[in-house]
Amino acid sequence: MQDLSEFKFGSLTPFAEPSWYDSRNTSPYYNKHHEAFRLKMRRFVDDEIIPHVAEWEKDEEIPRHVYKRASEVGLIPTILGWPEDCVSQPRPEGFDGLFLVIAFDELCRCASGGVVWGLVGGLGIGAPPVLHYGSDEMKQRVLRPCLDGTKNIALAVSEATAGSDVANLATTAREEGDFYVINGLKKWITCSMVSSFFCVAARTGGEGMMGISLILVERDLPGVSVRPMDCMGAKGSGTGYVEFDDVKVPKSNYIGDVTCLLRNFITERLGIALQANRFARECLRESIEYAKRRKAFGKKLEDQPVVRQKIANMARKVEVTHAFLESLAFRIVAQERAGEDWFDGILRLGAEAALAKVQATNTFEFCAREAAHIHGGNSFVKGNIIENMYRHVLSLSIPGGATDVMIDAAARLSLKGSL
Numbered sequence: 001m002q003d004l005s006e007f008k009f010g011s012l013t014p015f016a017e018p019s020w021y022d023s024r025n026t027s028p029y030y031n032k033h034h035e036a037f038r039l040k041m042r043r044f045v046d047d048e049i050i051p052h053v054a055e056w057e058k059d060e061e062i063p064r065h066v067y068k069r070a071s072e073v074g075l076i077p078t079i080l081g082w083p084e085d086c087v088s089q090p091r092p093e094g095f096d097g098l099f100l101v102i103a104f105d106e107l108c109r110c111a112s113g114g115v116v117w118g119l120v121g122g123l124g125i126g127a128p129p130v131l132h133y134g135s136d137e138m139k140q141r142v143l144r145p146c147l148d149g150t151k152n153i154a155l156a157v158s159e160a161t162a163g164s165d166v167a168n169l170a171t172t173a174r175e176e177g178d179f180y181v182i183n184g185l186k187k188w189i190t191c192s193m194v195s196s197f198f199c200v201a202a203r204t205g206g207e208g209m210m211g212i213s214l215i216l217v218e219r220d221l222p223g224v225s226v227r228p229m230d231c232m233g234a235k236g237s238g239t240g241y242v243e244f245d246d247v248k249v250p251k252s253n254y255i256g257d258v259t260c261l262l263r264n265f266i267t268e269r270l271g272i273a274l275q276a277n278r279f280a281r282e283c284l285r286e287s288i289e290y291a292k293r294r295k296a297f298g299k300k301l302e303d304q305p306v307v308r309q310k311i312a313n314m315a316r317k318v319e320v321t322h323a324f325l326e327s328l329a330f331r332i333v334a335q336e337r338a339g340e341d342w343f344d345g346i347l348r349l350g351a352e353a354a355l356a357k358v359q360a361t362n363t364f365e366f367c368a369r370e371a372a373h374i375h376g377g378n379s380f381v382k383g384n385i386i387e388n389m390y391r392h393v394l395s396l397s398i399p400g401g402a403t404d405v406m407i408d409a410a411a412r413l414s415l416k417g418s419l
Contacts, residue, residue, distance in 0.1 A: 199215075
């Protein structure tokens with residue numbers, strides 16, 4: 001049999017990598033610059049992330065030097081689109097939005113929601129409002145240290161009674177001279193335990209969505225307190241509660257009204273979808289490799305028709321989902337190359353991003369369940385990769401907009417756009 005390693009990048013296990021990793025296939029999306037960045041990310045994740053995942057999950061903390069290394073190799077700047085005025089190193093040649101797809105996909109091979117969220121999750125959702133709507137002074141003060149890996153930022157929106165229902169949040173920001181006085185309790189805040197900055201959604205006006213604003217709050221201000229949450233999965237993400245008790249924030253820290261969050265929703269949901277689908281792919285890879293070595297009833301699992309059916313259905317869902325995500329990302333990139341602001345297409349892109357998240361998280365849930373049945377009792381034992389990933393299913397299907405909410409939101413956006 002011919003050695004396929006000369007044709008393929010990465011694992012030789014069927015469906016273990018996206019189709020464009022097979023050099024025999026052509027892709028309209030990627031070029032040599034993407035391939036060079038892919039190799040850089042692969043080496044970083046293989047050498048400096050995967051060997052330490054278990055330790056970081058146990059300690060529930062990622063060491064600071066890892067953030068700095070993630071910045072040096074270009075992972076952290078890529079997550080935010082590499083804003084050159086806030087990043088120390090020059091932007092790579094040929095850089096575009098597809099670098100983000102590669103970065104997320106490669107990082108998520110570590111199969112740890114906590115490590116992914118802890119390393120880039122807080123930044124990916126907390127920094128964009130500052131990047132797109134903050135003052136130049138705020139960008140330099142906040143984004144530069146975050147992108148250099150010396151500090152962290154978190155998005156503080158969710159509350160005990162306002163998760164997907166953002167319009168119902170109760171945190172208030174009352175005007176008092178040159179300050180806002182903020183009171184409220186935030187819950188499920190990714191990276192809150194390690195963040196120096198919080199991008200806080202608070203009510204500055206009346207009821208409903210349009211009464212909400214985004215305000216930057218420094219962690220060291222009097223009245224800010226943080227405590228950890230013990231969640232089912234995502235160990236190492238620094239997820240916790242953030243409480244604001246009469247916190248006085250200068251009005252210069254105002255970022256913008258609630259529309260600042262709309263752009264955030266698209267990129268956040270795309271990121272979650274990329275993470276979910278690579279986790280699903282890891283379930284598929286592990287299942288194929290296990291089926292090739294495990295024997296039951298006198299033959300290997302791969303010789304059992306029911307197991308082959310499970311593997312084929314997992315592969316079908318993973319490949320279809322990845323194609324959807326690449327198409328969505330490429331269209332955003334194409335608009336950027338044409339000098340257009342992709343945010344102008346908020347109705348179509350917003351609906352697709354919501355559906356992409358649903359598609360990917362449903363695919364992950366399906367693959368985690370099928371992989372668990374293929375692995376049998378081993379998938380019920382702590383330390384098994386399938387057991388670990390199964391605990392991440394809810395951590396992706398609920399945050400960023402729960403599945404049922406996303407389906408309804410996509411329908412409403414689509415119908416609005418058709419009028």
